Amino acid sequence: MKNGTCPKCKSSNVYFKPYALDKVTLDGKGVDYTDYVCTERGYFETYITDKDALSKIPVRAEKIGDWKKAK
Numbered sequence: 001m002k003n004g005t006c007p008k009c010k011s012s013n014v015y016f017k018p019y020a021l022d023k024v025t026l027d028g029k030g031v032d033y034t035d036y037v038c039t040e041r042g043y044f045e046t047y048i049t050d051k052d053a054l055s056k057i058p059v060r061a062e063k064i065g066d067w068k069k070a071k
C-alpha cells in the first residue's frame, strides 16, 4: 500500500492522508499515524508512525502480555 499499489486489487489509485486530525490510541496514548485508502475498492490501511509507541509493543508483549506476537 505504501508504494502506491493496492495489495488487494493491484490498483494504483492509492491515496494517503499524512496529517489526520483524529487520533489513534495505542495503550491509552494518542499516536501519530497515516491512513492509506484504495479508491477502487475502498481497501483501507492505517500505519502508526510513532516509532516510540511501536517500540514499546514487543516489550509489553514480553513483560505484560497484553500484546501477542502473531505467528
Ligand SMILES: [Zn+2]
Binding pocket: 006, 007, 008, 009, 010, 011, 038, 039, 040, 041, 042, 043
Ligand atoms: Zn484496491
